[in-house]
Amino acid sequence: AVFQVDYASRQLVAVYQLHVGAINSLAIGAGVAVTGADDRHMRLWPLDFRAYLLEAEYESPVTSVRLSGGGLGIITGCEDGIMGLLDVVSRKYTTLLRSHCGAITSLTVHHERPECCTTSADGSVRIWDISSHQQLYEFDGAAGPGRVPSCAAYSPSSYQLAVGTDGGLLRVFDVATTALLQEHQQHHPRQHSGSICQLVYTHDGSYLLSCGADGTVTVYDVKQDYVPVQTLPARPASHKASSGRGSSQCACIAASTVNQLVAVSQWAAASSSSSSDAAAARVTVVLFDGRTLEKVRCIETSAQNGFTRYGPAVGRPCMYATR
Numbered sequence: 001a002v003f004q005v006d007y008a009s010r011q012l013v014a015v016y017q018l019h020v021g022a023i024n025s026l027a028i029g030a031g032v033a034v035t036g037a038d039d040r041h042m043r044l045w046p047l048d049f050r051a052y053l054l055e056a057e058y059e060s061p062v063t064s065v066r067l068s069g070g071g072l073g074i075i076t077g078c079e080d081g082i083m084g085l086l087d088v089v090s091r092k093y094t095t096l097l098r099s100h101c102g103a104i105t106s107l108t109v110h111h112e113r114p115e116c117c118t119t120s121a122d123g124s125v126r127i128w129d130i131s132s133h134q135q136l137y138e139f140d141g142a143a144g145p146g147r148v149p150s151c152a153a154y155s156p157s158s159y160q161l162a163v164g165t166d167g168g169l170l171r172v173f174d175v176a177t178t179a180l181l182q183e184h185q186q187h188h189p190r191q192h193s194g195s196i197c198q199l200v201y202t203h204d205g206s207y208l209l210s211c212g213a214d215g216t217v218t219v220y221d222v223k224q225d226y227v228p229v230q231t232l233p234a235r236p237a238s239h240k241a242s243s244g245r246g247s248s249q250c251a252c253i254a255a256s257t258v259n260q261l262v263a264v265s266q267w268a269a270a271s272s273s274s275s276s277d278a279a280a281a282r283v284t285v286v287l288f289d290g291r292t293l294e295k296v297r298c299i300e301t302s303a304q305n306g307f308t309r310y311g312p313a314v315g316r317p318c319m320y321a322t323r
Contacts, residue, residue, distance in 0.1 A: 002026065002035070002049060003285060005263075005299070012299055016049040025064045025107075029071035036062030042076050044088065056086065056093070064107035066116065068130050075116055075130070077104030083118055085133065094133055100124065106151040106198075117161060119149035125163055127175060137178055139163070151198050155222070157205030162226075164196025164210055172226055182226045198252040202290070209262065211253035217264055219293065232264070232293060255290065262288040 002016040002023070021038030032053070033045045038061045044054035060080040068075055074086040081100035086093045102122030109116045114130045125139040139161075151164045160181065163171045172182040194213040201208050201222075208220040217232035254263050264286045287297040 002033075003299075005285065005287070018043065018045070018049060018052075021061070024062060025066075027065050027067045029067040032067070032071050034065045034067055034074050036065035036076060038062075042074065042086075044074065054086075054088065054091075056084075058082075058084075063104050064118075066107050066109045068109050068114075068116065073130065075107060075109065077107040077118055079103045081120060081122070083107070083128070085130065096128070096133060099126070099128075105149065108152050108154060110154050111156055117152050117154065119152050119163065121148055123148055125149050125152060125161070125173075127161075137175060139173055139178055150195050153199035153201055153208070155205050155208075156201055156203065157222070162199050162201075162208055164199050166195040168194055168196055168212060168214075170196065170199075170210060170220070170226070184220075184226065184228065200253050200255050202255050209253055209255060211264055217253060217262075217288075230293065232262075232288060232295075261290050261296075262293065264288070 002018055003012060004014040004016070005011065006013050018035055019037035019039050019041060021040075023035050023037045025036045027034045028047075031047060033047060033049070034042065035045065036042045040058045040061055042056045042058070042062050042065055043052040045052050056076070058076070058078050060078045060082075062076055063079050064077040066075045067073065068085075072088050074088060076084045076086070077099075078084075081102050081104060083096045083099035083104060084093060085096070099118060100120035100122050102120045104118050104120050106119045107116060109130075115127055115136060116130055117125065117127050119125050123140065126135055127137040128134070129136055147169055148166045149163050150166045153162050154160070155162065159175045161173045161175050163173065165171070170182075170184040171180060173179065174181055196210050196212050198211045199208060200211075206222055208222055208226060210218045210220070212218070218228050219230040219232065220226045221229045252265050255261075265283065283300070285299040286295060287299075288294065289296050
């Protein structure tokens with residue numbers, strides 16, 4: 001389901017049931033939204049979510065979706081490692097069969113350049129040209145457990161790429177030279193004890209926020225060589241920390257374009273495998289003030305997955321979180 005939260009009142013406005021499986025990724029564009037889910041479907045929606053405009057079915061769960069070309073293109077990443085590009089106008093679909101040999105764990109599109117980045121369970125991070133469908137760069141993940149890339153984010157202020165791993169390691173690369181600029185180990189007191197689920201830069205690029213499966217959000221000062229400067233306690237006390245995607249807890253984060261709010265969405269599964277306990281699994285959406293980083297609201301409900309992303313809405317700005 002998709003949760004719609006009003007910016008101004010910070011109240012839950014609506015909940016939309018869009019898939020029969022957990023929604024793994026949500027992207028918001030000008031007047032449209034795209035979702036990818038465990039039911040192996042990608043769907044394009046208007047922002048009232050009344051009926052989908054376009055649907056595509058894949059051979060494996062859709063793990064990541066992004067809009068490109070002002071919403072005229074959709075890029076999808078799947079659990080079987082295949083990445084596809086769909087032209088919305090012509091409905092022409094292009095599959096990159098050899099994009100990865102492992103599950104695609106995340107996909108992100110550059111805010112200006114016609115390129116996108118994929119991270120994969122095969123240990124690699126790759127940059128692709130959206131127009132030519134050719135691979136431009138590749139960053140090999142560091143060998144060893146806990147170093148598989150789980151997410152990535154482009155800096156809005158420089159041609160840099162931040163990459164998080166399933167072991168809580170943060171690495172920052174210069175894309176043009178593929179040089180490693182920064183690396184922060186998880187033993188730092190403000191670092192994560194488990195997987196980094198998602199990375200997001202603030203709108204001006206001054207801070208990088210990382211959301212971990214341990215229920216914390218770490219704030220890095222970009223101008224000070226990505227030094228961790230603050231930790232946001234986003235995990236409710238009732239949730240137990242875990243150490244990876246697909247375990248008892250997962251988390252993701254979004255920042256509004258005008259730095260008004262930072263939203264963190266998490267879910268915690270029940271300890272038992274019975275159907276009644278599964279139904280009692282909780283999702284939490286925590287809102288922080290984008291300027292002071294103080295917690296302003298916490299929304300809890302029953303769910304089995306979570307994802308957050310900011311985008312325009314019909315009539316008023318809003319934040320979307322999915323389960």
